[in-house]
Amino acid sequence: IIDISRIEKLYDLGKAVTVRALDGVDLKIYNNDYVAIMGPSGSGKSTLMNMLGCLDTPTFGQYFFEGEDVAEMDDNELAFIRNQKIGFVFQSFNLLARASTLRNVELPLVYAGIPKWERQEKAQVACEKVGLGDRISHKPNELSGGQRQRVAIARALVNEPSIILADEPTGNLDSKTGEEIMALFDELHSQGNTIILVTHEENIANHAHRFIRLMDGKIESDEVNPNR
Amino acid sequence: IIDISRIEKLYDLGKAVTVRALDGVDLKIYNNDYVAIMGPSGSGKSTLMNMLGCLDTPTFGQYFFEGEDVAEMDDNELAFIRNQKIGFVFQSFNLLARASTLRNVELPLVYAGIPKWERQEKAQVACEKVGLGDRISHKPNELSGGQRQRVAIARALVNEPSIILADEPTGNLDSKTGEEIMALFDELHSQGNTIILVTHEENIANHAHRFIRLMDGKIESDEVNPNR
Numbered sequence: 001i002i003d004i005s006r007i008e009k010l011y012d013l014g015k016a017v018t019v020r021a022l023d024g025v026d027l028k029i030y031n032n033d034y035v036a037i038m039g040p041s042g043s044g045k046s047t048l049m050n051m052l053g054c055l056d057t058p059t060f061g062q063y064f065f066e067g068e069d070v071a072e073m074d075d076n077e078l079a080f081i082r083n084q085k086i087g088f089v090f091q092s093f094n095l096l097a098r099a100s101t102l103r104n105v106e107l108p109l110v111y112a113g114i115p116k117w118e119r120q121e122k123a124q125v126a127c128e129k130v131g132l133g134d135r136i137s138h139k140p141n142e143l144s145g146g147q148r149q150r151v152a153i154a155r156a157l158v159n160e161p162s163i164i165l166a167d168e169p170t171g172n173l174d175s176k177t178g179e180e181i182m183a184l185f186d187e188l189h190s191q192g193n194t195i196i197l198v199t200h201e202e203n204i205a206n207h208a209h210r211f212i213r214l215m216d217g218k219i220e221s222d223e224v225n226p227n228r
Numbered sequence: 229i230i231d232i233s234r235i236e237k238l239y240d241l242g243k244a245v246t247v248r249a250l251d252g253v254d255l256k257i258y259n260n261d262y263v264a265i266m267g268p269s270g271s272g273k274s275t276l277m278n279m280l281g282c283l284d285t286p287t288f289g290q291y292f293f294e295g296e297d298v299a300e301m302d303d304n305e306l307a308f309i310r311n312q313k314i315g316f317v318f319q320s321f322n323l324l325a326r327a328s329t330l331r332n333v334e335l336p337l338v339y340a341g342i343p344k345w346e347r348q349e350k351a352q353v354a355c356e357k358v359g360l361g362d363r364i365s366h367k368p369n370e371l372s373g374g375q376r377q378r379v380a381i382a383r384a385l386v387n388e389p390s391i392i393l394a395d396e397p398t399g400n401l402d403s404k405t406g407e408e409i410m411a412l413f414d415e416l417h418s419q420g421n422t423i424i425l426v427t428h429e430e431n432i433a434n435h436a437h438r439f440i441r442l443m444d445g446k447i448e449s450d451e452v453n454p455n456r
């Protein structure tokens with residue numbers, strides 16, 4: 001369902017310095033894949049995730065999403081993909097500072113045109129699934145780091161997307177809460193959805209079926225999870 | 229050197245709901261301690277760290293820092309503690325968005341009145357120690373999550389404080405980079421400094437000599453690291 005070839009993302013910093021965040025990436029993701037992307041800090045994982053989520057465009061290379069060239073899509077098609085087909089959990093959460101938890105989680109449903117009573121109900125359910133049922137009126141600065149991370153996760157899942165891209169979803173969570181979130185992802189995977197997560201923790205990665213390792217903007221290895 | 233007793237931090241959210249972020253904490257930290265604070269998401273770890281770092285005041289209870297009551301200190305004394313005695317690594321980094329890495333790291337030296345050439349040199353050294361020597365002119369949005377985390381770490385260390393408070397310092401780092409940062413903390417500890425870190429990862433916690441576990445705003449256990 002995702003086919004990217006020869007993807008490069010270059011940042012030109014003047015003075016003849018170019019940062020090669022992605023330096024030639026070929027990757028195919030299939031329906032119902034469960035992928036863990038790993039690699040050193042700065043190796044290009046978030047940049048790759050932003051490409052896959054249609055949130056950023058490559059400097060070179062091609063991206064076919066469900067058989068169609070993303071570079072040829074208009075704004076409406078792209079918005080539909082980002083809002084309804086893909087659920088994205090950002091490494092730095094990207095929550096609205098002045099909105100409550102419930103409002104933050106309900107935002108994708110607003111863009112999807114869901115009526116008010118229905119979206120508040122769906123947002124409430126999503127909050128309960130990540131253990132934040134008693135935090136729905138808190139704003140982000142009234143939440144702990146791990147609670148903010150869970151708001152970002154609930155928001156990504158509320159539109160029931162079939163592809164979930166999660167960038168370090170358990171980075172701020174203790175082991176028990178982290179495993180509760182992973183149980184949620186496992187369940188979504190068993191329902192037929194596609195899960196791609198970036199993580200640096202081996203026991204979190206172990207839930208996935210396929211390991212992709214990045215190094216200096218390139219894919220170093222792409223293999224079946226040896227522990228399954 | 230740090231003596232807190234019966235510390236409570238309560239948030240009043242109206243409608244007769246009170247969040248008890250810290251619910252009666254007694255704690256003594258000694259010179260050259262190496263402490264790992266652990267506990268579930270939302271259990272009060274960051275709130276406790278903010279108390280210890282004199283960045284927030286308790287609702288009830290007392291805090292003696294090096295024998296003096298923090299509640300009796302004036303703004304100058306508190307500023308001196310926060311800027312020179314304690315180095316604080318925030319869970320959400322708190323970097324200046326419009327400033328470069330070097331400028332962000334050099335900030336505590338500006339407040340300490342260090343002259344320009346000397347602080348740029350010290351900031352450069354601090355950046356190299358966390359592996360960011362080639363990222364000094366990047367702004368935060370031009371850095372990866374783990375790189376931003378390392379800017380926050382370099383900034384906390386640049387004034388050579390004797391007490392380091394680090395809230396999830398390796399949450400966004402792969403294992404290898406995380407161990408490089410822990411080697412840095414181990415070295416600082418061996419030089420006589422006091423290290424207090426919040427972490428949810430067992431192998432990171434294992435560098436510490438003393439484990440404190442929080443649960444629902446209270447200390448559940450406080451023991452020597454059984455693995456040492």
Ligand SMILES: Nc1ncnc2c1ncn2[C@@H]1O[C@H](COP(=O)(O)OP(=O)(O)OP(=O)(O)O)[C@@H](O)[C@H]1O
Nearest residue numbers: 142144145146147239249269270271272273274275
């Ligand atoms: N300004 C606030 N108003 C209301 N509640 C708050 C506020 N700040 C924090 N809290 C609550 O206090 C509790 C403790 O928060 P804290 O940030 O200390 O947790 P933590 O242990 O650091 O969690 P994490 O591991 O997720 O970072 C949380 O349940 C949080 O919702």
Ligand SMILES: Nc1ncnc2c1ncn2[C@@H]1O[C@H](COP(=O)(O)OP(=O)(O)OP(=O)(O)O)[C@@H](O)[C@H]1O
Nearest residue numbers: 011021041042043044045046047370372373374375
């Ligand atoms: N706007 C930008 N300008 C210049 N360089 C950038 C920019 N954005 C990212 N980079 C660089 O691209 C590289 C890859 O960044 P990316 O965020 O993808 O890394 P990552 O693998 O997610 O790292 P981490 O594990 O630390 O989150 C980094 O070295 C970073 O400094």
Ligand SMILES: [Mg+2]
Nearest residue numbers: 046091372373
């Ligand atoms: Mg990243």
Ligand SMILES: [Mg+2]
Nearest residue numbers: 144145274319
């Ligand atoms: Mg915290």
